[in-house]
Amino acid sequence: MGARGRGWEIVERAAAGDLLVFDGGYGTALFEAGLANGACPELWNDTHADVVRSIHAGYFAAGSDLVETNTFGGTRLKLNEYGLGDRTRELNEQGARLARAVCAPGGYVAGSMGPTSRLPAEYEPLGDTSDEQYVATFTEQAEALAEGGVDLFAVETMMFPQEAVAAIRGCKAATDLPVMATMFFQYEELHDRDRTMWGESPADVARNLVAAGADIVGMNCGRGPDRAIAIIREMRAATRVPLVAYPNAGLPITTGTRTTYELGPEAMAKEYPALLDAGCSIVGGCCGSGPEHIRLIAEVVRSRRKR
Numbered sequence: 001m002g003a004r005g006r007g008w009e010i011v012e013r014a015a016a017g018d019l020l021v022f023d024g025g026y027g028t029a030l031f032e033a034g035l036a037n038g039a040c041p042e043l044w045n046d047t048h049a050d051v052v053r054s055i056h057a058g059y060f061a062a063g064s065d066l067v068e069t070n071t072f073g074g075t076r077l078k079l080n081e082y083g084l085g086d087r088t089r090e091l092n093e094q095g096a097r098l099a100r101a102v103c104a105p106g107g108y109v110a111g112s113m114g115p116t117s118r119l120p121a122e123y124e125p126l127g128d129t130s131d132e133q134y135v136a137t138f139t140e141q142a143e144a145l146a147e148g149g150v151d152l153f154a155v156e157t158m159m160f161p162q163e164a165v166a167a168i169r170g171c172k173a174a175t176d177l178p179v180m181a182t183m184f185f186q187y188e189e190l191h192d193r194d195r196t197m198w199g200e201s202p203a204d205v206a207r208n209l210v211a212a213g214a215d216i217v218g219m220n221c222g223r224g225p226d227r228a229i230a231i232i233r234e235m236r237a238a239t240r241v242p243l244v245a246y247p248n249a250g251l252p253i254t255t256g257t258r259t260t261y262e263l264g265p266e267a268m269a270k271e272y273p274a275l276l277d278a279g280c281s282i283v284g285g286c287c288g289s290g291p292e293h294i295r296l297i298a299e300v301v302r303s304r305r306k307r
């Protein structure tokens with residue numbers, strides 16, 4: 001790989017037809033370990049390092065080739081909501097180190113970068129954030145993640161193209177590590193189609209994220225693997241870059257204070273042969289998926305690799 005980071009292996013392997021397994025959700029595991037509702041998950045990189053490390057280790061043990069850091073809400077703009085903006089560098093660096101510490105031989109660490117929760121200025125009347133503010137906050141996060149040793153970035157669950165594009169630019173301004181960028185899609189039953197909050201189609205998103213500099217594009221979170229298949233198919237027709245999908249384990253079901261998800265490990269993994277057929281190179285799960293989901297998804301991937 002020379003002076004280029006190891007993360008470029010992922011892009012090259014995926015482009016050459018190799019299949020890779022990403023990890024599953026973190027929220028459920030953190031809540032089970034005692035994270036309080038409304039508390040800052042990234043603070044646990046400091047206060048509960050052992051818990052965070054063991055979630056990463058569980059995914060590597062389940063068969064993940066890459067895991068993501070516990071830094072989804074790690075931009076200064078987001079951490080400010082908890083009064084933790086001053087700890088942005090530390091919490092992101094530490095998040096990267098925790099995943100790095102348990103990284104399997106041959107495994108990779110992706111620096112998770114989620115939305116700031118601040119709306120783009122054009123989004124009237126609530127929006128107040130300029131492209132420059134977005135780029136600055138993501139550049140700062142990407143620098144800290146790179147300092148902590150990530151191999152690539154996972155810009156994820158993005159709802160607005162302005163923010164997604166700025167996050168990709170921030171990563172590229174910080175380092176030359178590859179960027180995997182995914183957006184959140186809603187299924188519009190009335191029209192039988194998938195669209196972002198901003199109304200973009202999967203093809204629009206793929207083209208837009210690639211134009212902004214993303215090296216791998218796709219979808220995460222959202223409704224579930226059935227829609228992921230349709231979204232990836234549309235993206236495959238629109239771009240040649242490697243594609244990634246890590247959907248939720250179906251829709252959330254809330255009973256009282258407890259949230260579960262529709263799809264257990266078997267029901268979820270059953271959809272993955274079609275997801276790979278649709279042209280996806282990197283697959284995992286998002287909300288509601290855990291190590292057992294990933295173990296069965298990894299089995300599907302392994303059986304494909306042997307062919």
Ligand SMILES: [Zn+2]
Pocket residue numbers: 220221222248286287
């Ligand atoms: Zn999710």
